[in-house]
Amino acid sequence: MNVFKGSRFQRIRFQRIRFQRIRFQRIRFQRIRFQRIRFQRIRFQRIRFQRIRFQRIRFQRIRFQRIRFQRIRFQRIRFQRIRFQRIRFQRIRFQRIRFQRIRFQRIRFQRIRFQRIRFQRIRFQRIRFQRIRFQRIRFQRIRFQRIRFQRIRFQRIRFQRIRFQRIRFQRIRFQRIRFQRIRFQSGWFYGKIFVCWARGARQGML
Numbered sequence: 001m002n003v004f005k006g007s008r009f010q011r012i013r014f015q016r017i018r019f020q021r022i023r024f025q026r027i028r029f030q031r032i033r034f035q036r037i038r039f040q041r042i043r044f045q046r047i048r049f050q051r052i053r054f055q056r057i058r059f060q061r062i063r064f065q066r067i068r069f070q071r072i073r074f075q076r077i078r079f080q081r082i083r084f085q086r087i088r089f090q091r092i093r094f095q096r097i098r099f100q101r102i103r104f105q106r107i108r109f110q111r112i113r114f115q116r117i118r119f120q121r122i123r124f125q126r127i128r129f130q131r132i133r134f135q136r137i138r139f140q141r142i143r144f145q146r147i148r149f150q151r152i153r154f155q156r157i158r159f160q161r162i163r164f165q166r167i168r169f170q171r172i173r174f175q176r177i178r179f180q181r182i183r184f185q186s187g188w189f190y191g192k193i194f195v196c197w198a199r200g201a202r203q204g205m206l
Contacts, residue, residue, distance in 0.1 A: 010035045017042045025050045037062045047072045057082045067092045077102045085110045092117045100125045107132045117142045127152045137162045145170045152177045162187040 010032070020042070030052070050072070060082070075097070085107070095117070110132070125147070135157070145167070160182070
């Protein structure tokens, strides 16, 4: 349990995490500023019963990150703010997320480049009051993604750019989107979307 935890000017290089289990973790009033992560590898990680409240992240850079065999269950995130985040050369394989709730999330000035996601499963996900501004995504690949029982309410996206994105073998079932606003969106999509299913999808846009 971490309460009132903060960190400034943190650098992480050449970090490896294997066979990590986290259960019953609570994080409240956490602030992270000027964080740099390079050459990080995470394998066989399990997270259960995690709660995050009042988290702020500013000036975060992540480069050369690999995540394999990650499972997240019963995760709740409330009042999260992310500003000036850069992610480059990220790979995620064999990721499972179940029973995830996100409320009051704000993301500003986010850049993602050279991201690969394979074998990802998301079930029972709820997102409410999410705002995304000034987001750029380049060279993103997603393969074998499954999403079931997803609900999104009160989502706003402004100034979003997506270039060179590929999505293959994606399945979406029982998805509901309500009160969604998208403004100033531009994209240059490279490639095609192969084998995409959407069952039980409902959308309500403003």
